[in-house]
Amino acid sequence: MAIQNNGVAASVTHTQPLWLLAEITYRCPLHCAFCYNPTDYDKHTQNELSTEQWINVLRDARKLGALQLGISGGEPLLRDDIEEIVIEAKKLGYYSNLITSGVGLTEKRIQAFKEGGLDHIQLSMHDITEEINNFITNTKTFELKKKSRSNDQEPWLSYGTQRCDPSL
């Protein structure tokens, strides 16, 4: 059975992908010891998909039935086209979620995301203490993350805590 959502056909099946996680860049200002992404950014940056290519991926995934979009990385805010991608995601009918360390999440960008139709921001805190957050990420980013939280005046910013489990 086919349904229409914002003009995009989606087949309702038990096997359709419901969630598209777009790892939009490998680049990241943090240096987590457990990071699984490549760190030779120069090589991979040349091969990053363009804005138009990502929008085509979003369209294709919607045709397959994806409903939710995760915009992740690396650190997605290192790209300056996230606002454009958010607008397109809204037009396509996605529930969209920006997954970010908060580094680069300015008041201006938050406003643009709201206006563009972003549904949710997931801020990765890595730890609730400054000492452990900075240790895990190998950066002094705890205060920056707290600042990005205070930039947001509405309760749509949620906080995920990622921990590296030494027993694994």
Ligand code: SF4
């Ligand atoms: S924030 Fe994520 S992408 Fe960035 S270094 Fe840490 S684990 Fe890797």
